[in-house]
Amino acid sequence: MARVAHIADLHLSVDEPIAHGIDLWAHFESVLASIADEGVELVIVGGDLALNEGDPKTYRRIAERLDAFPADVLVQPGNHDRPELFAEAFGRRYRWTGEPLDRVVTWRGFTFVLLDSSSGSVSEEQLWWLESVWRTTHPVAIFVHHPVIAGICRYMEINYELRERDRVYRRIAALADLIHVFSGHYHIAYDGLHNPVLQHVTPAVFYQLDPDTPDFAVASDRAGYRIIDLSPEGISTVVGFAG
Numbered sequence: 001m002a003r004v005a006h007i008a009d010l011h012l013s014v015d016e017p018i019a020h021g022i023d024l025w026a027h028f029e030s031v032l033a034s035i036a037d038e039g040v041e042l043v044i045v046g047g048d049l050a051l052n053e054g055d056p057k058t059y060r061r062i063a064e065r066l067d068a069f070p071a072d073v074l075v076q077p078g079n080h081d082r083p084e085l086f087a088e089a090f091g092r093r094y095r096w097t098g099e100p101l102d103r104v105v106t107w108r109g110f111t112f113v114l115l116d117s118s119s120g121s122v123s124e125e126q127l128w129w130l131e132s133v134w135r136t137t138h139p140v141a142i143f144v145h146h147p148v149i150a151g152i153c154r155y156m157e158i159n160y161e162l163r164e165r166d167r168v169y170r171r172i173a174a175l176a177d178l179i180h181v182f183s184g185h186y187h188i189a190y191d192g193l194h195n196p197v198l199q200h201v202t203p204a205v206f207y208q209l210d211p212d213t214p215d216f217a218v219a220s221d222r223a224g225y226r227i228i229d230l231s232p233e234g235i236s237t238v239v240g241f242a243g
């Protein structure tokens with residue numbers, strides 16, 4: 001078995017360390033302490049590392065902190081990030097050529113697809129790429145910042161939904177009989193089967209939203225994370241809150 005942490009929506013900033021009355025870096029530290037206690041061996045940072053818009057200082061500080069964390073780390077961008085700045089902080093594997101930072105990664109024998117939705121969309125070229133890597137590498141899960149299913153967080157779906165979300169959902173749904181999709185972006189904790197997509201939304205490190213109102217409403221200022229246990233038999237996952 002292998003244990004992974006998925007953390008998302010850190011929304012960190014060196015220049016603005018407090019936002020919505022929350023000490024952003026303290027939230028990040030509390031989540032790192034919790035997932036260290038859980039014995040995770042890989043951390044997947046699922047986008048929106050930056051508060052509003054990424055900057056080199058903030059990414060460098062995040063990278064230094066993650067370098068000192070006793071686990072492997074993978075990073076993917078969200079809509080508040082600037083992927084062109086990732087390589088300098090997170091290494092050559094994040095070298096940005098103007099194309100999305102899509103990746104297929106095999107770790108401890110488990111293959112994941114990291115699909116880059118930081119532009120707010122997933123292009124036709126990205127979906128072709130996904131279909132071709134799926135056939136050859138048989139991934140256990142897709143990690144994509146934006147959720148691909150509907151009806152789970154009204155405010156975010158009205159204002160910040162993935163463009164052409166249903167088209168992306170249908171293409172992913174055609175890949176296999178059961179597809180685990182791990183996302184962030186909505187600042188909620190959610191797990192639901194939208195056959196055949198098992199959509200997991202990881203609660204934000206920053207704060208959680210009320211999923212049922214069309215207006216912006218913070219439901220909780222607790223810092224969230226997700227634990228994912230991988231085994232040859234399949235995936236089990238649970239969300240947690242720090243502190």
Ligand SMILES: [Fe+2]
Nearest residue numbers: 048078079185
């Ligand atoms: Fe986001």
